[in-house]
Amino acid sequence: MAALVEVSNPARMREKEEQLLAALARMGRVIVAFSGGTDSAYLAWAANRALGSGALAMTADSASLPESHKRDGEEFVRQFGIAHEYIQTHEFDNPAYSANNPDRCFHCKDELFTRLDEVAGERGIAHVIYGVNVDDLGDFRPGQGAAKLHGVKAPLVDAGLTKAEIRELSQRVGLTTWDRPASACLSSRIPYGTPVTIQNVKTVDRGEEAIRSLGFRQFRVRFHGDIVRIEVSPEELDRAMTLDMARQFTAIFKPLGFHYVTLDLEGYRQGSLNAVLQH
Secondary structure, X not given: OOOOOOOOOHHHXXXXXXXXXXXXXXXXXXXXXXXXXXXXXXXXXXXXXXXXXXXXXEEEEOOOOOHHHHHHHHHHHHHHOOOEEXXXXXXXXXXXXXXXXXXXHHHHHHHHHHHHHHHHHHHOOOEEEOXXXXXXXXXXXXXXXXXXXXXXXXXXHHOOOOHHHHHHHHHHOOOOOOOOOOOOOHHHHOOOOOOOOHHHHHHHHHHHHHHHHOOOOOEEEEEEOOEEEEEEOHHHHHHHOOHHHHHHHHHHHOOOOOOEEEEOOOOOOOOHHHHHHHO
């Protein structure tokens, strides 16, 4: 990502951060739902700054968690001294999740927040919090419904923080996640209506690990049965659209069981599989 352009009102942004830290301090003890992305990392850092040992970051140890997220998340909490644990979730055992209807994310987050609620109850922790921001409120995100159902708090929203502000604040305090590309769980690579299984998300993960090893930064592997559709950021498309890269993509994905290997000429765009919901 290029150098970040400062937000229009940096003083107001810093006021929002102070408001966030004060609100977290008042909570006493919290569990942060930690995926390792820009938002949850900044929230985990802020909770650790406000509460110290009163803040615990927890990550769902699930087949839908990319290996790269796991590595990056572990490095982040080590670097900043944040208490962190994994918790087992079992969303793949739920037929409503594996059916992969448009409400899939609700069932995933319902499972996650159920498990976090259990830990909070066992340890006497008053609040579970997660890293949704103001910009997320306008997106199609069924998981927000699960958060409301479980009473999970959204401190970044309460402080009025946007994605751009979170990135800039993260950069100012030296968080390595400030320019991390947006990313979702591996199940988001499977089109609605195609059952989500541990096998197909692991296939996607292996493919994405291989593309990452080629030096691409922003991309997705979309699973369409015996067809794989590779999305690469528009800035990296020129590099992807060569005969040599075509051979490398084919060498990666044919052994993973795909009969056809395709490159999406529109490039990467967030939530491309949601386009079917607009018709």
